[in-house]
Amino acid sequence: MATRVEAGRWWRWREPGIRGHQAAAGWLFIAPVIVILGVFLLVPIAMAAWVSFSDWNGNGSPLGANAHFVGLQNYRHLLTTPGLDQNNFGTSLRNNFYYVVLVVPVQTAVSLFLAVLVNRRVKFVGFFRTAFYFPSVTSSVAITVLFLFLFSPAGVINKLLSYFGATGPSWLYDPRGFFHVILGQFGVHESSSLANGFFLGVSYWDWLAGPSIAMCVFIIMAVFTTSGTFMLLFLAALQNIDESINEAAALDGASEWRKFRHVTVPMIRPMIFTVVTLGLIGTWQIFDQIYVGTKGSPSNTTLTPAFLSFNTSFNANNWGVGAALAFILFAIIVFFTVTTRLLTRNPDRVPRRRRFGPTQGLGNPDASRVASAGSGSTP
Amino acid sequence: MSSSSARLDASAVRRRRVGRVVTYSFLIALAIVYIFPFVIAVITSFKTEPNATASPLGLVPHPVTTSAFHQLYVGQDFLLWVKNSLIVTLSVTFLRVFLDSLAGYALARLRFRGRGAAFATIVAVMAVPGVVLLIPKFLIIRQLGIYDTYYGMIIPLLVDAAGVFIMKNFFESIPVSVEESARIDGASLFRIYWSIVLPMARPALVTLFILSFQGSWNELAHFIISAQSTSLNTLTKGVAQLASGQLGSGNRYPLKLAASTLMTIPVAILFFIFQRRIMNASAGAVKE
Numbered sequence: 001m002a003t004r005v006e007a008g009r010w011w012r013w014r015e016p017g018i019r020g021h022q023a024a025a026g027w028l029f030i031a032p033v034i035v036i037l038g039v040f041l042l043v044p045i046a047m048a049a050w051v052s053f054s055d056w057n058g059n060g061s062p063l064g065a066n067a068h069f070v071g072l073q074n075y076r077h078l079l080t081t082p083g084l085d086q087n088n089f090g091t092s093l094r095n096n097f098y099y100v101v102l103v104v105p106v107q108t109a110v111s112l113f114l115a116v117l118v119n120r121r122v123k124f125v126g127f128f129r130t131a132f133y134f135p136s137v138t139s140s141v142a143i144t145v146l147f148l149f150l151f152s153p154a155g156v157i158n159k160l161l162s163y164f165g166a167t168g169p170s171w172l173y174d175p176r177g178f179f180h181v182i183l184g185q186f187g188v189h190e191s192s193s194l195a196n197g198f199f200l201g202v203s204y205w206d207w208l209a210g211p212s213i214a215m216c217v218f219i220i221m222a223v224f225t226t227s228g229t230f231m232l233l234f235l236a237a238l239q240n241i242d243e244s245i246n247e248a249a250a251l252d253g254a255s256e257w258r259k260f261r262h263v264t265v266p267m268i269r270p271m272i273f274t275v276v277t278l279g280l281i282g283t284w285q286i287f288d289q290i291y292v293g294t295k296g297s298p299s300n301t302t303l304t305p306a307f308l309s310f311n312t313s314f315n316a317n318n319w320g321v322g323a324a325l326a327f328i329l330f331a332i333i334v335f336f337t338v339t340t341r342l343l344t345r346n347p348d349r350v351p352r353r354r355r356f357g358p359t360q361g362l363g364n365p366d367a368s369r370v371a372s373a374g375s376g377s378t379p
Numbered sequence: 380m381s382s383s384s385a386r387l388d389a390s391a392v393r394r395r396r397v398g399r400v401v402t403y404s405f406l407i408a409l410a411i412v413y414i415f416p417f418v419i420a421v422i423t424s425f426k427t428e429p430n431a432t433a434s435p436l437g438l439v440p441h442p443v444t445t446s447a448f449h450q451l452y453v454g455q456d457f458l459l460w461v462k463n464s465l466i467v468t469l470s471v472t473f474l475r476v477f478l479d480s481l482a483g484y485a486l487a488r489l490r491f492r493g494r495g496a497a498f499a500t501i502v503a504v505m506a507v508p509g510v511v512l513l514i515p516k517f518l519i520i521r522q523l524g525i526y527d528t529y530y531g532m533i534i535p536l537l538v539d540a541a542g543v544f545i546m547k548n549f550f551e552s553i554p555v556s557v558e559e560s561a562r563i564d565g566a567s568l569f570r571i572y573w574s575i576v577l578p579m580a581r582p583a584l585v586t587l588f589i590l591s592f593q594g595s596w597n598e599l600a601h602f603i604i605s606a607q608s609t610s611l612n613t614l615t616k617g618v619a620q621l622a623s624g625q626l627g628s629g630n631r632y633p634l635k636l637a638a639s640t641l642m643t644i645p646v647a648i649l650f651f652i653f654q655r656r657i658m659n660a661s662a663g664a665v666k667e
Contacts, residue, residue: 021568022489022490022491022568023489023490023491023492025485025489025491025568025569026485026489026490026491026494027485027491027493029481029482029484029485029489029572030481030482030485030486030497032478032481032482032537032538033478033479033481033482033501033538033543034482034497034500034501036478036534036535036537036538037500037501037504037538037540039519039523040516040519040534040535041504041507041512041515042504043519044512044515044516044518044519045507045512045515047515047518047519047522048514048515048518051514051518061521061522062518063522114409117402117405117406117409118406120402122402122403122406126654127410128406128409128410130651130654131409131410131413131414132409132410132413134413134414134417134647134650135413135417137593137646137647137650138597138643138646138647139596139597139599139615139642139643139646140597140599141597141599141614141615141618141619141622141639141642142618142639142640142642142643143639144622145618145621145622145635145636145638145639146416146417146420146636146639147416148622148635149420149423149435149632149635149636150416150419152435152630152632154432154435155435156416156419156435156436159435159436160436224413224416228413256398281508284508285508285509285510285511287510287513287600288599288600291599291600291603291619292599292619292622292623293622293623295623306510306513309510309513309514310513310514310603310604313514313517314517314604319514322514323514326510326511326513326514326515327511329508329510329511330507330508330511333508333511337506
């Protein structure tokens, strides 16, 4: 890192003249940023950490006489004490979990597909890129209002479905779990063995509910609004691929799908991991859409940890529990980010063994590996 | 590409033509999916409420009316929301571009003790998810006595670590020689920054300007936790309250969609003006 190199020269700042000037100016230049970040990020995180260990109820200052240290009680309240709060917490985790599990793969696949399409030599490519990216620049509020309209019970989507002879659900008013609906089609209904076991205040049967029909609207909305941004990331990665590699594969008679699978995907692997990581971080934070759209209804099936944390603090004045929830959410996000990093840290390690003689001398090991794999496997 | 295609046989040519048709079909179908919701939103905002409810898919309002827009002006504090959004967004955007570029320049160019630590702090801050900070930010804003004021809405948004990061990377990518000759001529560091470095950094500044404007114009969560008076409602907050309003007075879809159409216009204009830059930030930086 560049900063390491500079560390060896720390003594320079004491020199009179230009270096001394630089030290003063340097600190002066970054002072506003450092002060604001410190006051509005570092200090408040410490304050919230204190609140999560206290019984503060919103009256007066959390640093004053109204707050008392209660240890881990707020965390225990959410994680181990059966009750409404634990049930809400477990429900919000389940809802957000299904949201993440569906949104991240779908938005990654859709944005990659869009990027591949707009990376081709087609007419009006600028128009298509603009069309796909536009939802990404609009505000979450405007998009949510739009989706409330599209997915209203007698709205645009259900009208479209009726042209195909289908009757749409009441969407945002439908709390039924998607998996439950499918299981119900096969005659599987709530069984007592699953209904009596509980985890985080939610029965096993309810853990298996899948996203509610209402949550599916938010899932579609997330894919709609984020695929444009990720399309641009993938597009940048695709444009970095050396055209000669694609040509070599084409010469060898590789089909479009084979080229995509064995040339394109391996070469943009790092970007796929970036998009998945960004997706994981973003999807665990869904708040605006819930606040504007449903506030957790119907039957808490669109409740998310972020919204629950907000609601517990600002509306129920249970600040200790709300803050504890925020930190648990933080831990979840850190866990997923670190796990993805660890899983993808060395994507080159396994293929290294597969590489052979002539390609080893080339500058870009990934490129050479792909080229050889592409030509070697064509029939 | 042409040299290789010349060698392809007739079946390959046919396959290519089929591929072309498939590509265009996908592109057009998807473009409709992505654009249609916005088209229908604009159309619906010119409908009457019974018309919007009865035929949500109708592409021609019957009758055409601007009553939704009139209602926003008369029945809602829409102009107040616009004013508040403008005050907050413009303050945040200009100050953020200035402060982030100042810090980015110092981190890229100036040699001083603690620079590494300062940069590490900024990167660490970047990793903290925003939603987790709602309660902490509310606590400090109240503690500082700026709750329910413009200050509380603006100051916490003034710097973002990502902006500092963008500027630092940009300054590291441009040659240092011009600044050095100015330095030898005895110009002060701030003068060098203001009259030499900033003009050179225009592409990066524009990128940061767009990101900041879009970010603060579309911001909702921070305004929810930093103010409660209706007189401080921004567009996002106002329209959000409109959206979750009482069901007793009808669904009011034309009104809500008119509001969300209007609030999208400034960002859309910015988007279309700087489209090329947004779409291809790196190429744009090289061009200018």
